[in-house]
C-alpha cells in the first residue's frame with residue numbers, strides 16, 4: 001500500500017493569492033443590492049471581519065445585523081448575487097490582485113511530489129466552493145488542488161478540517177485519517193482550525209495578520225512569505 005501522502009490544506013485569501021479586495025467588494029455590493037432598505041436603515045453595510053472567516057459565517061452575521069431571516073434559500077440567493085459580482089470584480093481592470101510570492105513555483109514543485117503520491121494538495125478555505133473556484137481559476141491554479149473543504153460546508157472554520165480529510169480520502173480511494181496533515185494559512189483562525197483537528201500548521205504573514213501576531217499563537221512553522229520555495233519544502237519535509 002505504501003506510505004500515506006502528506007495532506008497539504010491551503011487557505012486561499014492572503015495565503016495563495018490576493019484578489020485586491022474583489023471578494024470583499026463583492027460581499028458589500030451583494031448586501032447593498034439585495035437588501036437596500038435594511039442596509040440604509042443601518043447607515044451602510046456593517047463592518048465585516050473577513051480575515052479567516054467563512055463566507056457562511058459572514059452571511060449569518062450580516063443577516064442577524066440586518067434583520068434578514070436566515071434560511072438555505074436566502075443564503076443561496078445571496079451567494080448567486082455575490083458570485084456574479086465576484087466574477088465581474090475579478091475581471092475589472094482596476095483590480096490589483098495577484099498570486100502571492102512563491103505560490104506558482106511551490107505548486108509546480110508539488111506536482112512532482114503529487115505524482116509520486118507523496119503529497120495531496122487541497123483547499124481548506126472559508127470561501128464557498130464556487131467562490132474558491134472563481135478565485136483559483138482566475139489565477140490559473142485550481143487544477144493543483146484535488147479536493148477541498150469550504151465555507152458552505154460549515155460556518156465554523158474549526159469544523160472544516162475533518163471535512164477536508166474525508167474528501168481527501170474519497171479522492172485518494174483510501175482512508176487518510178492517519179495521514180500527516182499541514183494546514184497552510186495566514187490568520188490566527190487558520191492556526192486554531194488546524195489545532196481543532198490535530199493538524200500541523202504553517203502560518204504565513206502575507207495576509208492581514210503580522211508575523212508577530214501569528215507567532216503569539218505558536219504555529220509549527222512561521223514564515224514571512226512562501227517566497228523561498230526550497231525553504232518551504234524543507235520545512236514541510238518534502239525536499
Ligand SMILES: [Mg+2]
Nearest residue numbers: 011013014186
Ligand atoms: Mg486567509
